[in-house]
Amino acid sequence: MDRRKFLAVGATAAAAPLAAPSIAKAQTTFNWKMTNAYGPGSPFYVEGPGSPTDFCKKVTAMSDGRINIQHFAAGELIPALEGFDAVRSGAVEMNAANAYFWAGKLPAAQYFTTVPFGLNFQGMNAWLYHAGGMELWDELYAPLGLKALPMGNTGVQMTGWFRKPIESVADFKDLKMRIPGLAGKVYAALGVDVKLLPGGEIFPALERGVIDAAEFVGPYQDRRLGLQNAAKYYYTTGWHEPSNVTELLINQAKWDSLPADLQAIVQTAAMACNLESHTWCEANNAAALKDLVENSGVIANVLPDEVVAELKTVTDKVLAEGAAADPATKKVHDAFMAFKAEHQSWAAISEKPYHNLPG
Amino acid sequence: MDRRKFLAVGATAAAAPLAAPSIAKAQTTFNWKMTNAYGPGSPFYVEGPGSPTDFCKKVTAMSDGRINIQHFAAGELIPALEGFDAVRSGAVEMNAANAYFWAGKLPAAQYFTTVPFGLNFQGMNAWLYHAGGMELWDELYAPLGLKALPMGNTGVQMTGWFRKPIESVADFKDLKMRIPGLAGKVYAALGVDVKLLPGGEIFPALERGVIDAAEFVGPYQDRRLGLQNAAKYYYTTGWHEPSNVTELLINQAKWDSLPADLQAIVQTAAMACNLESHTWCEANNAAALKDLVENSGVIANVLPDEVVAELKTVTDKVLAEGAAADPATKKVHDAFMAFKAEHQSWAAISEKPYHNLPG
Numbered sequence: 271m272d273r274r275k276f277l278a279v280g281a282t283a284a285a286a287p288l289a290a291p292s293i294a295k296a297q298t299t300f301n302w303k304m305t306n307a308y309g310p311g312s313p314f315y316v317e318g319p320g321s322p323t324d325f326c327k328k329v330t331a332m333s334d335g336r337i338n339i340q341h342f343a344a345g346e347l348i349p350a351l352e353g354f355d356a357v358r359s360g361a362v363e364m365n366a367a368n369a370y371f372w373a374g375k376l377p378a379a380q381y382f383t384t385v386p387f388g389l390n391f392q393g394m395n396a397w398l399y400h401a402g403g404m405e406l407w408d409e410l411y412a413p414l415g416l417k418a419l420p421m422g423n424t425g426v427q428m429t430g431w432f433r434k435p436i437e438s439v440a441d442f443k444d445l446k447m448r449i450p451g452l453a454g455k456v457y458a459a460l461g462v463d464v465k466l467l468p469g470g471e472i473f474p475a476l477e478r479g480v481i482d483a484a485e486f487v488g489p490y491q492d493r494r495l496g497l498q499n500a501a502k503y504y505y506t507t508g509w510h511e512p513s514n515v516t517e518l519l520i521n522q523a524k525w526d527s528l529p530a531d532l533q534a535i536v537q538t539a540a541m542a543c544n545l546e547s548h549t550w551c552e553a554n555n556a557a558a559l560k561d562l563v564e565n566s567g568v569i570a571n572v573l574p575d576e577v578v579a580e581l582k583t584v585t586d587k588v589l590a591e592g593a594a595a596d597p598a599t600k601k602v603h604d605a606f607m608a609f610k611a612e613h614q615s616w617a618a619i620s621e622k623p624y625h626n627l628p629g
Numbered sequence: 630m631d632r633r634k635f636l637a638v639g640a641t642a643a644a645a646p647l648a649a650p651s652i653a654k655a656q657t658t659f660n661w662k663m664t665n666a667y668g669p670g671s672p673f674y675v676e677g678p679g680s681p682t683d684f685c686k687k688v689t690a691m692s693d694g695r696i697n698i699q700h701f702a703a704g705e706l707i708p709a710l711e712g713f714d715a716v717r718s719g720a721v722e723m724n725a726a727n728a729y730f731w732a733g734k735l736p737a738a739q740y741f742t743t744v745p746f747g748l749n750f751q752g753m754n755a756w757l758y759h760a761g762g763m764e765l766w767d768e769l770y771a772p773l774g775l776k777a778l779p780m781g782n783t784g785v786q787m788t789g790w791f792r793k794p795i796e797s798v799a800d801f802k803d804l805k806m807r808i809p810g811l812a813g814k815v816y817a818a819l820g821v822d823v824k825l826l827p828g829g830e831i832f833p834a835l836e837r838g839v840i841d842a843a844e845f846v847g848p849y850q851d852r853r854l855g856l857q858n859a860a861k862y863y864y865t866t867g868w869h870e871p872s873n874v875t876e877l878l879i880n881q882a883k884w885d886s887l888p889a890d891l892q893a894i895v896q897t898a899a900m901a902c903n904l905e906s907h908t909w910c911e912a913n914n915a916a917a918l919k920d921l922v923e924n925s926g927v928i929a930n931v932l933p934d935e936v937v938a939e940l941k942t943v944t945d946k947v948l949a950e951g952a953a954a955d956p957a958t959k960k961v962h963d964a965f966m967a968f969k970a971e972h973q974s975w976a977a978i979s980e981k982p983y984h985n986l987p988g
């Protein structure tokens with residue numbers, strides 16, 4: 271669909287010259303819907319700079335209204351985790367979520383959200399944009415008539431909230447914990463009873479004791495869910511999610527119907543939101559964590575080194591098993607790990623020494 | 630200037646309905662010029678994903694040709710460092726460079742490129758986009774009829790190239806070194822004879838012995854200049870430039886003449902390029918450094934801790950003196966340092982432990 275063709279058609283059909291431009295404009299308007307796995311008002315996932323609703327605003331502004339995307343938070347049009355099927359069927363054109371929610375259908379999709387002990391924000395985007403990651407994502411989704419773009423990233427996440435301190439991996443045993451993705455499989459191997467709950471259901475489950483522990487994002491987002499009122503032990507490091515990609519899922523046939531300029535607008539807006547959303551977390555997490563510790567009695571701690579070392583051993587095993595069980599996963603896994611080794615050799619002499627500079 | 634007004638005028642003037650859309654389009658086209666402080670073919674600064682020429686392509690694609698920006702590398706229209714005056718006078722609409730090149734006119738501008746022992750990519754963008762940095766940049770440039778947007782970032786840079794090893798700060802004494810920005814003042818305080826040369830002049834100066842040492846960017850960009858053929862000692866850490874912002878400088882009156890949709894396109898393209906250019910460096914530096922070491926006899930080393938500690942002491946002194954000498958610098962300095970303290974308290978429990986995770 272070429273916008274200039276539309277313009278020509280609009281002009282030919284116009285009775286009076288004055289009406290031509292507005293008719294042409296009306297014919298080139300796309301009214302789309304975007305659903306979201308996260309609930310109304312969620313900071314980063316729904317609201318705020320670089321969020322999915324901000325993405326919709328940017329696209330409307332850049333296209334001067336030629337593409338309008340109506341946003342529906344979880345539950346406003348469909349339930350939280352039904353976006354994949356809704357986009358696939360064409361019921362909606364777009365969905366915002368994380369690809370690891372589709373692990374049941376496509377295990378390899380998990381690598382396009384986050385990998386335990388994997389890549390941070392910079393490494394993940396270097397892999398996706400410039401080292402073959404996007405091509406593998408396209409290859410995985412194309413047979414399903416889907417296309418994905420990264421449109422956000424939380425950066426390093428917090429390990430999560432626990433009712434009791436974690437002193438050894440034995441403390442994970444029989445814990446009921448909300449934790450999605452590959453990290454969930456690592457915890458399961460250590461005896462955790464893993465639950466996959468959407469963000470909006472975490473607080474009531476933790477408060478009522480349906481779960482004993484929960485991972486969500488980081489201080490800024492977690493505080494809004496009120497998790498500090500249901501558990502007090504809050505751990506770092508982000509071994510489980512060193513970064514976390516927000517997925518913009520698009521129906522491929524609808525995408526193909528967009529003229530090239532609107533495709534460029536959508537792609538560029540998603541890339542801008544990727545940076546803007548991430549740096550918004552970076553700007554707000556310090557103050558949020560300070561507030562949680564000072565005003566809500568939260569006990570923030572680093573996971574003991576021995577616990578992290580055991581988590582790494584189990585992660586290697588879980589990832590190897592997943593790759594062995596599914597050729598598509600193996601292909602993505604091997605590419606991811608090759609890039610990780612390369613990127614870490616650079617990070618070891620750039621970002622790592624930066625963090626060790628005198629303050 | 631409202632695009633719809635233009636469209637209406639175009640339509641009224643059209644003799645035949647068929648011609649109306651193309652006349653309307655012709656009247657809303659902006660043909661702009663962008664100059665650049667870096668020479669033809671420079672990776673990241675001129676060519677490649679997220680570079681200034683890529684920015685121009687993105688803007689043309691998104692606007693469907695309603696704004697076309699003709700790019701001129703250094704020397705193609707004006708010399709390397711004359712972009713500030715060219716944009717100010719309106720001779721060109723845009724310039725790509727680094728704000729620290731304008732230190733002679735506006736000392737505070739240096740803080741919008743990089744600060745020794747300052748903020749990395751994530752912190753710098755968190756400050757600029759979400760913690761008041763852009764507002765301060767606007768305040769500094771507005772009286773000059775200028776507007777700036779960040780449009781790229783190298784990430785952590787390499788300390789640079791030296792003909793002899795650096796074992797103590799005494800080895801800096803009487804060294805003739807190419808080094809711009811605030812780090813140049815730190816080296817000067819340690820007895821370095823500081824030279825400000827554009828990128829394209831570094832290799833001939835280093836090869837002919839006009840300078841003994843040079844800082845440029847990182848492995849990928851430095852290799853293209855051939856610096857490995859003129860000096861063999863290549864140091865990290867990036868104490869001097871923990872990140873480095875590419876500045877898109879815009880003539881404010883020309884900016885004000887753009888309709889809102891084209892302003893949104895320019896802003897979003899700059900933000901997307903900020904991420905894309907940075908992650909391109911991240912994706913390519915490891916292989917470039919390996920190649921330099923294995924095939925060009927480069928000796929890559931970390932600066933000794935005692936040297937870094939002394940550099941920090943001198944940096945604190947130099948920054949304090951600069952702030953005391955200029956109220957505009959003091960205002961920016963104080964805001965930058967307040968945010969740095971806050972951001973580092975978050976980085977200390979997120980990115981820093983990430984880099985210490987078992988590989």
